[in-house]
Amino acid sequence: MKKCKPLLRNSFVSMLLLFLLSGCWSSKSIEDLNITVGSAIDKSKDGKIRSTLQYVIPQAIGNSSSKSPQQKSYTNVSATGISLEPIGWETTLRREGPISGAHQKAVIIGQDLARDEPIRELTDLYFRVIDLRGSTLIFISKGEAARTLESKEAGVIPARRLVEIAEQELTTRALKPLPLIKIWGKSNSQTSFLLQLIDLKKGEIEFNGAAVIKGRTNKMIGILNKEEIEGINWITGEGKSGAVKAFQKASDKPTYYQIESMKSKIKPHVTGDRISFNVKIESEGKITEYWNPHFKPAFKNKTIKHIENAAEKEVMRLVVNTTKKMQKEFGVDVGGFGNQLRIQYPNVWKNVKDNWDEKFSEIPITYDVSITIKDYGMIGSKKNK
Amino acid sequence: MKWRKLNKSQMKIEESAKKAKQDKQPFQESINEMTGNLTADLNLIRKEIGHNSDVTFREFQMGTTGIRIAIIFIDGFADADVINNHILVDFMSASPKETGHPLKNSSLKEYIKNQALSVSGLNEIRTLKDITSGVMFGSIAILVDGLEDVFLVGGAKVKTRNIDEPPTESLVRGPRVGFIENLKDNTALLRRHGKDQNLSIISSQVGERSKKELVIIYMKDIVDPHLLEEVKQRISKIKIDDVHDSSYIEQLIEDNFLSPFPQVQSTERPDRVMGALMEGRVALLLDGSPFALIVPVTFHMLLQSPEDYYERWMAATLIRILRYFSAFISLFVPSLYIAFISFHPGLIPTKLIFSIAATREGVPFPPLIEALIMEVSIEVLREAGLRLPKPIGQSIGIVGGLVIGEAAVQAGIVSPIMVIVVAVTAISSFTLPQYNVGVALRILRFASMLFASVFGLYGVVLFFLLLCSHLVRLKSFGIPYVSPAVSFRLSDWKDFMIRVPLFLMKRRPKLLHPKDSVRKR
Amino acid sequence: MTSSSLDRITSYQAVMFITNFIFGAGILTLPRTTTEKIKTPDSWIAIIVSGLIITLVAVIILKLCQRYPDETFYQFNQKLLGKWIGSLLSLTVICYYIALSAYEVRTMAETTRLFLLQGTPTWAIMMPFLWIGLYLVQGGVNAIARLLEIIFPISVLFFLLVMFLGIELFEVDNLRPVLGSGVKPVLKGVTSSSLSFAGFEILLFIYMFMKEKNKVTKVPLLGVGIPFIFYTMTVVIVIGSISVDVVLSQTWPVLTFIRSFEITGLLFERFDSLILVIWIMQIFATYVIALFIATLGLNQIFSKSTHAFIYSLIPLIYLVSMIPKNINEVFKMADMISNFSLYLFFIMPLVLFIISKVKERKYEKM
Known part of the structure; x- marks a missing residue:
């Protein structure tokens, strides 16, 4: 069989090749890996960087019989150096097994460090190394970042809890999570942006406000509180759910409007050299709490209008307050105004983009808020006897 | 094209062999022809085959005439009913009318043929060779004193088993008929299937010594003549002393002996054979084997079951897709598992990776060795279960599967997830309707595991490319092995992954180049 | 492999080739190379x-x-250009294809080393990649065509899905x-994005193998049309998702895009390595x-x-x-390769076409 000869030879040679290759250069045992789920970067006392890696202990999570109840499901390892890469190697001197960053989802940067070093450089490793996910979330910690990676509750992995809270997007009082890759884009185009700020309350983490990162320097310059985040979310229209106070007078008792959808449209106007913005905010939702017995029943449209107005006023207060803070206190645009100008007036944008943040602080912005209540739940009237 | 070249050289050999035969024959025949003298003839035959304990010589006289007659047969092989109720009775009670002349030569022969002997099949032969081979095949030779011609009567009466449901290809719905070891019964099964006069059954012999009968079956007006020619040529090439089973034929006519894939389909089901014939394929039946061979075959045909056509089309389609899926599982899942956990843990969901890592904690072997331990032991179990009597075989399965698996996990030799992977793989390979495809995939599974353990996912893809490269080059009797998947032809895809309703299947598969392509109007 | 009746490909397979x-x-x-000049x-x-x-x-x-x-x-360039110039051109083309296949293999190895097998030489x-290619090419044009038909739907569907x-x-x-x-920067980018379509010239070599030669206009239309749609979609999705600024800074923008999302609840969470592995096909x-075209050329030049x-x-x-x-x-x-292909396959066919027209005229006059 003449024709079979090359085939025979080929298969023989390739088999030989295969057996020669028994090196398995790249394979690593999964159980030996140190799977990091999160890391914290702080400024150390001597001005260097201290990085803490959080490793998961799989046996403590898996439901194998060897599990002991007291065992913590994570362990934190930290080391000090001038940047992240040497620190990573440093930790391998202290704990067996290679580091696998493929499941890392959170990076927490201490406030001190974020104010001193550009975010882009601090996270360069995370952009560059392929193992790490592009969907990694970055947080700024109010205090020491390493402490946010600790929890007293058994069975909780703090880094994962952090990510899960961020990803649920339940309330407008937290920011929409910004994946790494988008941060990279904003850093590159020198756009200012916000990062979620976390704080510690009784040893456990809490989402509390946002860190303002200035586009030019790529460093943190200030903090927005929860209420101001609400304002930002209304301006960008990116919130998914949450509640709005819907009463005005102090004598009124709590009434709350729950957001089901929100939309916003930023419209730039350019007349000559003058730039101005008009923001249209629309929202639909329902009444979820209504403590005012002396109010008229919700079966009446007038009552609903009244509550809508109150909610609109509250939203207006939020956005105006936030705008003031953006323009006057920090002088940065973190609401995406510049982006809309870029899209709709590309030529105007070319002239202003180099010092947009400064220009932005003087631009007049007007808001239109309209809120529609579609539903008021199971109770239409309140018995006041 | 390989076979064509070979064929020429083969033909040369054949010619020279023929010549050699012709040189010898005249010399032998002059000696071995019957003389008409019973005693001398009998001695001649005795010398040739008389040493066999089962060859029986029986001499008696013909009725009133006193002419001596001898019958030679193999005890237990020749039809005893014919001997006792026909030959002996007929001859012993024969009383030819007195015509004045004593019965001699031609008149005696005519008398026996026309009046005395009451059997249907009657051959007249002369040479010793014909007599001995006839007797050896189970016929009864009748020698009459004074006649040079010898009558050869009847055929072998072989004990055959009943026609049963084939054990290797059982169906939920469909005829419960399978081939048996007797060729005549098998061809009759096919004839009985339908009254198509185009069903051609051509006989030929294989085995230099054993001379087994092999029939080529096809539909005269459907089959591609090139294909038929090809089959005939390959069969004529077979030069082997004996074929024990049709699998010998399969191995001797296949295209590529280095391929792990079967290139000839074997089946025990007449309905499957008929279905194949209707598509324009050719079937081969060997005497003594219940397995018919069907050529050509494509990989897709091997994953088909007759049930695909007996069930309604939706169910059939789903089952087909399921079968492809389980073929994929049985080929790739262990290697993918190895690749993922030892090369790309980043791709697995975070929660899953923790539980895998936890279960693998304490397992002393790398995943490849772990998988090999499990795979090899499951192959051993399967083989053990196959060879033992059924009830014991089952208990082997239970002991092996449950007890050893559980104990291995408890002992920390393998991880529980690996047990799941191996078990799922093994079970999926059972869903394949043809046993030999399952075997092919089992072989390839080990290769793919090796690739995966060296190169991870890249290795799996390399293996896939290698496999595809091999498959696209492979042909079965000139038909690409991967069709109808590729080359893409919409009309053939009607009966591929999706089995369209019967009323839409109007044409026979084009890939077989049928002469009459219309199936339904 | 002689061009016996077995070695024919259908129009669909020709489309697959292109x-x-x-x-x-x-x-x-792709998103980076096309955007580099346009910005x-x-x-x-x-x-x-x-x-x-x-x-x-x-x-x-x-x-x-x-x-x-x-x-x-x-074969036909010798008729148009004379034996020596024709052979020289053919050898150039063969060198181009050797360089091209070397480049493809190298890129594959680089990305694989980067994403899948860090540490493997x-x-x-x-x-093994080269070996398998060798094994397949020995099967001739038909085997290759069938393989293309197998891997095309798998890789493309997977890619689109991801x-x-x-x-x-x-x-x-x-x-x-x-x-x-304005339109200006776009026009600047047309050359570089045209080069991403290099490969359509394969028609010069496989036309001979085609079974049905009457209705073939759809072959180049479909053959270029599928990548055309596919490229447009890729560029739109990648740039739309990770913005021009990121695309320009990334080495492998498509992989960056796929790396930047994860889907929970499926068998896999990340798809970057997975898509790379599929794209290796x-x-x-x-x-x-x-490789096939290069060997075909050598076989035909040296008969x-x-x-x-x-x-x-x-x-x-x-x-290489x-x-x-x-x-x-x-x-x-x-x-370098793509610039070379610009001269070789954008301009040369036009020249040859004109030459053949002129020659035809001459014959008509005579």
Whole structure:
């Protein structure tokens, strides 16, 4: 069989090749890996960087019989150096097994460090190394970042809890999570942006406000509180759910409007050299709490209008307050105004983009808020006897 | 094209062999022809085959005439009913009318043929060779004193088993008929299937010594003549002393002996054979084997079951897709598992990776060795279960599967997830309707595991490319092995992954180049 | 392999040849290479424009081939240009294909080493890949055509599926404004985006093998049309999701895009390595076709029909592929190859077409 000869030879040679290759250069045992789920970067006392890696202990999570109840499901390892890469190697001197960053989802940067070093450089490793996910979330910690990676509750992995809270997007009082890759884009185009700020309350983490990162320097310059985040979310229209106070007078008792959808449209106007913005905010939702017995029943449209107005006023207060803070206190645009100008007036944008943040602080912005209540739940009237 | 070249050289050999035969024959025949003298003839035959304990010589006289007659047969092989109720009775009670002349030569022969002997099949032969081979095949030779011609009567009466449901290809719905070891019964099964006069059954012999009968079956007006020619040529090439089973034929006519894939389909089901014939394929039946061979075959045909056509089309389609899926599982899942956990843990969901890592904690072997331990032991179990009597075989399965698996996990030799992977793989390979495809995939599974353990996912893809490269080059009797998947032809895809309703299947598969392509109007 | 009746391919398979040959390692960097000169999100317009141009060139190539239905480019260029110039041109083309397949193999090895097998030496990644290609090419044009038919749907469907899984990152704002800085930058980018379609010239070589030669206009149309749609979609989705600024900064923008989302609740969470592995099949296809065309050329120039050429080409390809020392040189090699293809396959077919027209006139006059 003449024709079979090359085939025979080929298969023989390739088999030989295969057996020669028994090196398995790249394979690593999964159980030996140190799977990091999160890391914290702080400024150390001597001005260097201290990085803490959080490793998961799989046996403590898996439901194998060897599990002991007291065992913590994570362990934190930290080391000090001038940047992240040497620190990573440093930790391998202290704990067996290679580091696998493929499941890392959170990076927490201490406030001190974020104010001193550009975010882009601090996270360069995370952009560059392929193992790490592009969907990694970055947080700024109010205090020491390493402490946010600790929890007293058994069975909780703090880094994962952090990510899960961020990803649920339940309330407008937290920011929409910004994946790494988008941060990279904003850093590159020198756009200012916000990062979620976390704080510690009784040893456990809490989402509390946002860190303002200035586009030019790529460093943190200030903090927005929860209420101001609400304002930002209304301006960008990116919130998914949450509640709005819907009463005005102090004598009124709590009434709350729950957001089901929100939309916003930023419209730039350019007349000559003058730039101005008009923001249209629309929202639909329902009444979820209504403590005012002396109010008229919700079966009446007038009552609903009244509550809508109150909610609109509250939203207006939020956005105006936030705008003031953006323009006057920090002088940065973190609401995406510049982006809309870029899209709709590309030529105007070319002239202003180099010092947009400064220009932005003087631009007049007007808001239109309209809120529609579609539903008021199971109770239409309140018995006041 | 390989076979064509070979064929020429083969033909040369054949010619020279023929010549050699012709040189010898005249010399032998002059000696071995019957003389008409019973005693001398009998001695001649005795010398040739008389040493066999089962060859029986029986001499008696013909009725009133006193002419001596001898019958030679193999005890237990020749039809005893014919001997006792026909030959002996007929001859012993024969009383030819007195015509004045004593019965001699031609008149005696005519008398026996026309009046005395009451059997249907009657051959007249002369040479010793014909007599001995006839007797050896189970016929009864009748020698009459004074006649040079010898009558050869009847055929072998072989004990055959009943026609049963084939054990290797059982169906939920469909005829419960399978081939048996007797060729005549098998061809009759096919004839009985339908009254198509185009069903051609051509006989030929294989085995230099054993001379087994092999029939080529096809539909005269459907089959591609090139294909038929090809089959005939390959069969004529077979030069082997004996074929024990049709699998010998399969191995001797296949295209590529280095391929792990079967290139000839074997089946025990007449309905499957008929279905194949209707598509324009050719079937081969060997005497003594219940397995018919069907050529050509494509990989897709091997994953088909007759049930695909007996069930309604939706169910059939789903089952087909399921079968492809389980073929994929049985080929790739262990290697993918190895690749993922030892090369790309980043791709697995975070929660899953923790539980895998936890279960693998304490397992002393790398995943490849772990998988090999499990795979090899499951192959051993399967083989053990196959060879033992059924009830014991089952208990082997239970002991092996449950007890050893559980104990291995408890002992920390393998991880529980690996047990799941191996078990799922093994079970999926059972869903394949043809046993030999399952075997092919089992072989390839080990290769793919090796690739995966060296190169991870890249290795799996390399293996896939290698496999595809091999498959696209492979042909079965000139038909690409991967069709109808590729080359893409919409009309053939009607009966591929999706089995369209019967009323839409109007044409026979084009890939077989049928002469009459219309199936339904 | 002689061109017996067995060695024919259908029109659909011819489309597969063109499409698979256009696809290749290039798509992994496509959004960056097309945007580099344009610097606005409008590179998808450049792709559309260049796609139309390429379709036109492909149709001209088809017309050229139809004059010589039973010959490949290697054979008929000798008729048009004379034996020596023709052979020289053929050898140049063969060198181009060797370089191309070397580049494909090298890119495959680089990305694999980067994403899948850190620590495995490059030669170990390349060797089995080259071997399998060798094994397949020995099967001739039919085997290759069938393999293309198998890997095309798998890789393309997978790619599209993964692309659409990342749709949540997509923001129309990233693609706007359309033509914000006018048409000029787009026109600047047409050349570079045209080069991403290099490979359509395969028609010059496979036309001979086609079964039905009457209704073939759809072959170049479909063959270029599929990558055309696919490229446009890729560029739109990638730029729309990760914005021009990011695309320009990334080495492998498509992989960056796929890396930046994860889907929970499926068997896999991340798809970057997965898509790379699937795309390796496409790279394999390009490599195999280039290898096949090169061996075909050698066989036809020297009028021999042996496998000896394939065996000698494999080490050659390996050596050429090891020339670039780092990833920058690999990209440089890609630039060189595609610039070369501009002269070789955009301009040359036009010249040949004109020559053949002129010759035809001459015959008519005589």
